Amino acid sequence: MAGHGPIMVLNANTQRTTGREAQFGNISAAMAVSDIIRTTLGPRSMLKMLLDPMGGIVMTNDGNCILREVDVSHPTAKSMIELSRAQDEEVGDGTTSVIILAGEMLAMAEPFLRRNIHPTVIVGGYNRALQEALRICEKIAIDVDVRDPTLMTKLVESTIGTKFSSRWSDKLVQMALDAVLRVAVDVGGRKEVDIKRYAKVEKIPGGEIDDCKVLNGVMFNKDVTHSKMRRRIENPRIMLLDCPLEYKKGESQTNVEITDEADWNTMLRMEEEYIENQCAQIIAFNPDIVITEKGVSDLAQHYLTKAGITAFRRLRKTDNNRVARACGATIVSRTDELQESDIGTGCGLFEVRKLGDEYFTFLEECKDAKACTILLRGGSKDVLNEVERNLQDAMQVVRNVVYEPKLLLGGGCTEMAVAVALSREGQKVEGVMQWPYQAVGEAMEVIPRTLASNCGVSVVRAITKLRAKHAAAYDAGENCCFGINGITGEVEDMTSTGLYEPYSVKVQTIKTSIESAAMILRIDDVVSGTGRAGGQ
Numbered sequence: 157m158a159g160h161g162p163i164m165v166l167n168a169n170t171q172r173t174t175g176r177e178a179q180f181g182n183i184s185a186a187m188a189v190s191d192i193i194r195t196t197l198g199p200r201s202m203l204k205m206l207l208d209p210m211g212g213i214v215m216t217n218d219g220n221c222i223l224r225e226v227d228v229s230h231p232t233a234k235s236m237i238e239l240s241r242a243q244d245e246e247v248g249d250g251t252t253s254v255i256i257l258a259g260e261m262l263a264m265a266e267p268f269l270r271r272n273i274h275p276t277v278i279v280g281g282y283n284r285a286l287q288e289a290l291r292i293c294e295k296i297a298i299d300v301d302v303r304d305p306t307l308m309t310k311l312v313e314s315t316i317g318t319k320f321s322s323r324w325s326d327k328l329v330q331m332a333l334d335a336v337l338r339v340a341v342d343v344g345g346r347k348e349v350d351i352k353r354y355a356k357v358e359k360i361p362g363g364e365i366d367d368c369k370v371l372n373g374v375m376f377n378k379d380v381t382h383s384k385m386r387r388r389i390e391n392p393r394i395m396l397l398d399c400p401l402e403y404k405k406g407e408s409q410t411n412v413e414i415t416d417e418a419d420w421n422t423m424l425r426m427e428e429e430y431i432e433n434q435c436a437q438i439i440a441f442n443p444d445i446v447i448t449e450k451g452v453s454d455l456a457q458h459y460l461t462k463a464g465i466t467a468f469r470r471l472r473k474t475d476n477n478r479v480a481r482a483c484g485a486t487i488v489s490r491t492d493e494l495q496e497s498d499i500g501t502g503c504g505l506f507e508v509r510k511l512g513d514e515y516f517t518f519l520e521e522c523k524d525a526k527a528c529t530i531l532l533r534g535g536s537k538d539v540l541n542e543v544e545r546n547l548q549d550a551m552q553v554v555r556n557v558v559y560e561p562k563l564l565l566g567g568g569c570t571e572m573a574v575a576v577a578l579s580r581e582g583q584k585v586e587g588v589m590q591w592p593y594q595a596v597g598e599a600m601e602v603i604p605r606t607l608a609s610n611c612g613v614s615v616v617r618a619i620t621k622l623r624a625k626h627a628a629a630y631d632a633g634e635n636c637c638f639g640i641n642g643i644t645g646e647v648e649d650m651t652s653t654g655l656y657e658p659y660s661v662k663v664q665t666i667k668t669s670i671e672s673a674a675m676i677l678r679i680d681d682v683v684s685g686t687g688r689a690g691g692q
Contacts, residue, residue: 171684178682179269182232183262186676189236190259192226193219197252198607198642199317215538217319218545219252220244231684232676239672243664248552249315250657250665253603257665260602261673264595273588279674281585281592286670288581289574289596290663296573296635297562297659307563308333308554310654314566315553317642319546324365328543331530332550334370338528340558349555353474354481354527357547359540362512363533368543373522374482374529376475378468379508379515382457385466387508392444394500394519396480396487401434401446401467402453403427428455435459437491441499445506447471447479466506468517481527482519553658562659565650567639568604568622570662575600576626596670604640611645621647 173181195202196217206214206225214225223237239258240251261282268278300307312329339354340347358375380387414420435456438446445466452460452469460467471479480487485500504521530547534540557563564570578597585593601619608618622638625647629636639650650656 174681182676183266185230185232186236186262187259189233190255193222193252198610200610247556247661247664249549250661254665254668257669258672260599264599265677275677278592281589282670282674285593285596289666292574292577293663300561300563302558302561311656312550314655315550331370332554336551336554347558349558351551357530357544359532360511365534367533369531371529373520373525374478375516375518378517381452381467381469382461384461389444389506392506394445394483394485395443396485397448398487398489400450401456402451431455434491439463478527482522482525556658556660560660563656564659564662566655566657567650568607569639569650571600571603572622572626576630607640607642608645613645
């Protein structure tokens with residue numbers, strides 16, 4: 157065997173990096189991703205302008221939105237981008253922080269790898285530090301009442317304050333709070349907040365941002381089916397259907413042979429009677445508005461118009477569900493199964509209005525509406541898209557607090573408290589694991605450090621001052637409330653500045669960043685170019 161050449165196991169056109177080279181490559185890729193969005197953290201953040209493949213422009217400073225548009229080829233960079241998506245889906249905010257923290261955790265691991273400390277030892281230290289960090293967060297969390305407007309307003313302000321829409325902060329904060337508390341319902345003793353389904357955002361270019369509002373009811377982009385139908389009704393009776401108000405066509409192709417001329421007239425009459433019968437069943441309940449998800453034939457329109465009923469056709473299922481929640485109606489699948497209890501009477505005013513060059517139907521002044529529409533107006537599409545993204549973040553933050561009513565202090569205060577506690581606790585950890593354990597604490601400081609550097613103040617001075625304050629408070633056994641004011645860059649008391657963040661967002665950020673860093677560190681072999689097209 158000695159004389160044989162090397163045996164090729166992998167395909168010739170696959171690239172493979174192993175060992176230290178793969179680990180350092182992964183770390184530098186992760187750091188490159190975190191450097192992309194480092195400047196978008198905090199109230200003094202910069203915007204990024206991205207061109208998508210279709211030639212459209214995206215202007216945003218939302219971490220998840222930026223990374224979603226960036227096209228990367230390195231597998232580790234791809235997994236980092238997944239992080240921000242997971243964070244966005246799970247808690248809706250903290251997408252930038254999670255990437256910056258994960259990048260910093262990996263940067264901290266690089267010197268240990270160079271000293272030949274095994275990755276599993278580093279990961280072990282990281283995991284122990286994670287448990288301690290979560291314990292500290294639990295300890296310094298503040299309980300909050302969801303119905304307390306001042307604290308909730310401050311909480312949402314600190315979310316919107318870092319975004320493009322911070323100029324209209326008061327308006328958006330109020331809208332986010334209104335929308336979420338309106339769709340919150342108690343289901344079997346627990347809160348359920350379904351923003352996606354029941355808080356619809358309607359973006360209509362034109363007007364100005366001050367015209368934005370949360371409707372006490374719903375709206376949809378439809379006009380009445382017949383010009384003679386009423387366009388404004390107070391306290392309407394609303395009926396929702398899920399069946400067509402037209403003659404049923406055969407499922408498959410149907411041929412009918414008619415031998416007698418009279419039969420043809422009979423057949424036409426049967427079709428008309430079918431529709432007349434349907435309309436009679438509807439008119440019996442004396443509704444003012446009939447909304448169906450399917451079609452309405454001309455004949456049905458005629459009968460309904462004669463009865464003074466306004467009809468809408470082909471409404472989306474999701475819109476119909478929202479109307480049902482807002483006015484207390486039930487969606488019925490067959491007209492012969494209608495009952496008085498299915499009619500919605502919770503709506504105070506129905507009106508068709510023209511916005512821009514389209515007609516919109518408004519169902520407003522609802523009594524105890526559990527669904528709403530958020531109407532956004534703005535100069536251009538780009539502005540509207542960015543305002544919508546910011547509003548979604550704000551609503552997610554309120555939703556998180558409704559689920560878990562706890563807050564932590566923002567402005568890098570929580571991160572610095574965790575950093576100081578880990579560096580002190582780390583001295584009690586035995587063996588080599590002590591270094592990675594304390595490195596997590598150092599990595600935590602990246603958040604206040606980035607906040608300070610984005611403000612343009614002396615980073616070293618600000619961080620040293622903040623660290624000293626937290627260390628003194630830790631030694632005295634107190635909770636320190638100092639953090640970086642993201643606008644001035646000064647070290648200030650966060651309770652007086654009113655910078656709060658939801659507990660669930662912060663905890664999720666720390667968990668995700670440390671766990672992903674631990675996962676990436678365990679990779680020692682990267683094989684690319686596998687499974688080429690054509691089975692090569």
